[in-house]
Amino acid sequence: MLKRLLLPFLTVVAFSGAAHAQSQDASTPDGLVKAVVSDVMTSVKADKDMQAGNIGKISALVEQKILPNANFQKTTQIAMGRNWSKATPEQQKQITDEFKTLLIRTYSGAIAQIRDQSVQFRPYRGSPDDTDATIRTQVINKGEPIQLDYRLEKTAQGWKVYDINVLGAWLTEAYKGSFNTIVGQQGVDGVIKTLQDRNRQLANAKN
Known part of the structure; x- marks a missing residue:
């Protein structure tokens, strides 16, 4: 379930194609998104190891x-x-850290699919005053x-x-239902355990 919900977030960068944004102003929200997409795509297209799913290089x-x-x-x-x-506070930190780890571990499969998307x-x-x-x-x-x-x-x-919206569905909303169910059944520690278990599965799959 968690992997299925996370994959749209991962493919945002993996399928975002070359944006021709090398000179974008990253101090604006649209400039930042364009610059990051361009930077990532340039790096991946120049590195065959990452295209082949090298977890070390992708993590970096x-x-x-x-x-x-x-x-x-x-x-x-x-x-x-x-x-x-x-x-x-400690549980909040654990959940956030495990979430980031899950992103990095799952990312290798998505980034290997970068080809010719645009x-x-x-x-x-937006206004300069927007937050x-x-x-x-x-x-x-x-x-x-897409x-x-x-x-x-x-x-x-x-x-x-x-947050990321994929085909009309915000990632946080998709996770909210999953996390709420787990907390209702197993408490906050259940969310931590679920994320940890998934991270271990992904780590073992890479070995």
Whole structure:
């Protein structure tokens, strides 16, 4: 279940094609998304090992180019919903850390599929005073358009992505139902255990 819900988030970058955004201004939300997509695609297309699923290189790429531009604590907090306040600070940290680990471990399969996809960015008409923004895009994969929207928050460290919309479904909302069910049955520790178990499965599959 968790892998199925996570894959759309992973394919956002894996299927986002060359955006021709090398000179984009990353201080704006649309500029940041375009710049990150372009940077990741350039790196992957130049490295056959990553295209073949090399987990070490992919992990380094994610750590260097994607995670600094994402706010996974906010993503996790929204996905946990009312259950976030039931978790202790240590549990909150564990859930957020396991979520990031799951992203990196699962990412190898998605990034290996990068080929000739392209992305179209819809016009962004935000105000300089905005602190929250939605960047709407459409990925063309073998002629088929896939809706992919990014939700970002302006922080003291700049704009950060905290949610993804795939074909009309926000990632945090998909996770919210899954996490809520697990907490109802097993408590907050159940979410941690579920994420840890999935991470172990993925780690063993790579060995």
